[in-house]
Amino acid sequence: MTAGVGVASRAGPGGTDARGAGRRDLAGVLRERFGDAVLGDDEFRGDLTVTVARKRVHDVLETLRRDPALDFAFLVDVTVVDWLLVGRLPRFEVVHHLYSFPHHRRIRIKTPVPEDDRWVPTATDLWKGADWLEREAWDMFGVVFDGHPNLRRILCHEDFEGHPLRKDFPADKRFFLPRPAALNEQAPAWVLERTAGRHEGPFAR
Amino acid sequence: MTRDALETPAPRAAADPDLPRESRAGAVVDRADPLHEDLLEVNIGPSHPAMHGTFRIKAWLDGETIVHAVPEIGYLHRCFEKMGETHPYVQVIPYTDRLNYLSPFLNNVGYCLTIEKLLGIEIPVRAQLVRVILGELSRIMDHLVCIGTNLVDLGALTNFWYMFQGREEIYTVTERVSGARMMVSYARPGGLMRDTYPGFEDDVRALVRSLPRYVDDVDRLITGNRIFIDRTRGVSAITAADAIDWGWTGPCLRAAGVPYDIRKAAPYHGYETFDFEVPVGRDGDVYDRYLVRMEEMRQSLRIVAQATERLEPGPVLVDDPRVAYPAKTDVYNTIEGMVNHFKLTFEGLKPPAGEVYGYTEGANGELGFYVVSDGTGRPYRLHCRGPCFAIYQNIGKLLEGRLISDIVAIIGSLNIVAGELER
Numbered sequence: 169m170t171a172g173v174g175v176a177s178r179a180g181p182g183g184t185d186a187r188g189a190g191r192r193d194l195a196g197v198l199r200e201r202f203g204d205a206v207l208g209d210d211e212f213r214g215d216l217t218v219t220v221a222r223k224r225v226h227d228v229l230e231t232l233r234r235d236p237a238l239d240f241a242f243l244v245d246v247t248v249v250d251w252l253l254v255g256r257l258p259r260f261e262v263v264h265h266l267y268s269f270p271h272h273r274r275i276r277i278k279t280p281v282p283e284d285d286r287w288v289p290t291a292t293d294l295w296k297g298a299d300w301l302e303r304e305a306w307d308m309f310g311v312v313f314d315g316h317p318n319l320r321r322i323l324c325h326e327d328f329e330g331h332p333l334r335k336d337f338p339a340d341k342r343f344f345l346p347r348p349a350a351l352n353e354q355a356p357a358w359v360l361e362r363t364a365g366r367h368e369g370p371f372a373r
Numbered sequence: 374m375t376r377d378a379l380e381t382p383a384p385r386a387a388a389d390p391d392l393p394r395e396s397r398a399g400a401v402v403d404r405a406d407p408l409h410e411d412l413l414e415v416n417i418g419p420s421h422p423a424m425h426g427t428f429r430i431k432a433w434l435d436g437e438t439i440v441h442a443v444p445e446i447g448y449l450h451r452c453f454e455k456m457g458e459t460h461p462y463v464q465v466i467p468y469t470d471r472l473n474y475l476s477p478f479l480n481n482v483g484y485c486l487t488i489e490k491l492l493g494i495e496i497p498v499r500a501q502l503v504r505v506i507l508g509e510l511s512r513i514m515d516h517l518v519c520i521g522t523n524l525v526d527l528g529a530l531t532n533f534w535y536m537f538q539g540r541e542e543i544y545t546v547t548e549r550v551s552g553a554r555m556m557v558s559y560a561r562p563g564g565l566m567r568d569t570y571p572g573f574e575d576d577v578r579a580l581v582r583s584l585p586r587y588v589d590d591v592d593r594l595i596t597g598n599r600i601f602i603d604r605t606r607g608v609s610a611i612t613a614a615d616a617i618d619w620g621w622t623g624p625c626l627r628a629a630g631v632p633y634d635i636r637k638a639a640p641y642h643g644y645e646t647f648d649f650e651v652p653v654g655r656d657g658d659v660y661d662r663y664l665v666r667m668e669e670m671r672q673s674l675r676i677v678a679q680a681t682e683r684l685e686p687g688p689v690l691v692d693d694p695r696v697a698y699p700a701k702t703d704v705y706n707t708i709e710g711m712v713n714h715f716k717l718t719f720e721g722l723k724p725p726a727g728e729v730y731g732y733t734e735g736a737n738g739e740l741g742f743y744v745v746s747d748g749t750g751r752p753y754r755l756h757c758r759g760p761c762f763a764i765y766q767n768i769g770k771l772l773e774g775r776l777i778s779d780i781v782a783i784i785g786s787l788n789i790v791a792g793e794l795e796r
Contacts, residue, residue, distance in 0.1 A: 212727045241617050245758040297620030300766040323450040339459045351431040351443040359433050359441045362412045371416045
């Protein structure tokens with residue numbers, strides 16, 4: 169399981185079988201490389217969670233992605249948890265789920281993000297697939313993915329106000345949003361310059 | 374796979390001038406030529422018969438070639454996650470039906486498996502086997518619709534009828550099992566809503582006998598069909614590394630040559646005990662996706678046949694008052710039964726505080742649910758990782774350099790289901 173990870177086994181309680189030991193090792197590897205930036209690790213129902221400080225989270229993700237011994241080539245998911253109703257601080261946590269094909273390992277990286285300074289570094293430079301996942305997280309929670317090339321709403325309309333999955337957003341709130349989105353903004357300038365015979369009407373944008 | 378058995382070699386790249394489709398697409402155009410001066414702006418969708426849902430793509434065309442395309446999604450966004458977070462755990466199940474509505478039962482299973490992981494429970498063997506049988510039949514339904522509609526878009530209407538006939542036969546069984554043809558809501562955390570009906574095994578055996586006919590008919594009509602090959606081979610090809618980088622899973626990833634199937638990589642419900650293969654493609658193009666799906670249907674039928682033989686009478690719901698309703702006779706005759714029924718109805722299922730990510734092999738790939746529990750009767754956070762969402766995000770790149778008529782071939786082959794894409 170841990171072939172190539174040149175670190176002594178740090179198997180915690182219950183980490184006696186090969187799989188469990190491999191998982192605990194992973195948290196150990198990150199602790200060794202990033203020291204205090206690893207705020208904690210936890211295993212629940214076989215899911216390994218490592219909490220990382222925001223200032224090093226991009227380095228952690230990059231190590232997980234690029235280190236051949238770790239090789240987390242698959243960014244499964246990016247989402248956010250809003251702890252408002254629980255009262256936990258900081259309010260937001262950005263959650264990355266990763267999977268490594270050769271090692272059959274999964275890891276969840278959590279990054280606490282305070283409410284008054286809502287940003288995390290983007291992972292679009294590491295995985296192309298982070299693009300829409302981060303756009304969705306921004307759309308739903310209003311956490312900025314710093315450095316994202318096209319951070320705009322994706323599921324909600326561009327005229328939508330607020331971030332609907334926040335716990336203080338009422339589930340029954342309604343908007344009337346009749347305009348189609350302006351896709352021209354996402355086209356490069358040379359495309360628009362060469363475009364003749366523009367449509368009239370709402371879909372011209 | 375049948376690919377290598379074909380008489381004609383695969384047309385590759387744009388090298389051969391006799392292959393008009395390949396050479397036209399992605400050809401270098403002379404900008405000085407007045408015919409190529411201006412681009413034409415075309416809106417496809419949001420409501421278009423070939424778009425398999427309500428998406429909008431804005432494409433800028435040079436002649437018939439797409440030079441740039443921007444997708445817009447969200448027309449079918451139904452706040453699945455927000456609704457999930459405001460409903461008790463069990464009441465989320467009907468919402469999951471509406472994610473990938475071509476294979477609703479697989480979504481039920483994906484969600485219930487996650488809740489079972491959170492609870493730390495195992496479900497009875499019979500419930501697992503019925504989930505496997507109906508899950509694989511749902512996968513077949515999904516592939517039947519995907520291939521059938523993709524072929525309609527390419528002008529091959531006949532196959533649509535063959536494929537939908539097979540789907541109808543499966544619907545007959547799901548209707549008898551669950552009461553609903555499409556939105557089954559048949560799985561529950563801890564097992565199944567109720568047991569199957571007498572004669573279920575015979576009906577499934579009849580399906581295992583009848584379904585290969587539809588697959589084989591389409592196989593004979595289409596797999597070696599010159600028109601189909603010209604329209605699909607080399608179209609929207611993607612490398613394995615790129616597909617992984619974009620977060621692709623399921624048949625589209627396997628068509629690119631990556632043998633990643635959660636039923637093999639992290640088996641659940643006893644998938645490791647079934648004998649089946651994971652078909653992979655070579656080029657990751659529309660044609661390979663078609664071949665992978667065709668073969669997956671045959672493999673799913675193998676699983677269904679094996680699971681049916683193992684079915685034995687037994688409970689289909691865990692015997693755990695925290696999770697499952699007690700038997701009606703207990704509710705009416707014992708105080709414990711009455712109390713448990715009452716508590717489960719009014720307070721709901723209460724998993725321990727914690728968070729899990731549960732993942733299953735949906736018809737389109739990795740269907741994941743991320744659930745955060747605060748110990749109450751409702752999910753504190755419920756997130757769905759729909760495989761379509763990751764697959765669709767590089768549609769703009771896939772379309773660039775292709776002809777406008779390729780759009781329907783590409784989108785159909787990716788099997789974008791708006792319900793799952795936009796949740």
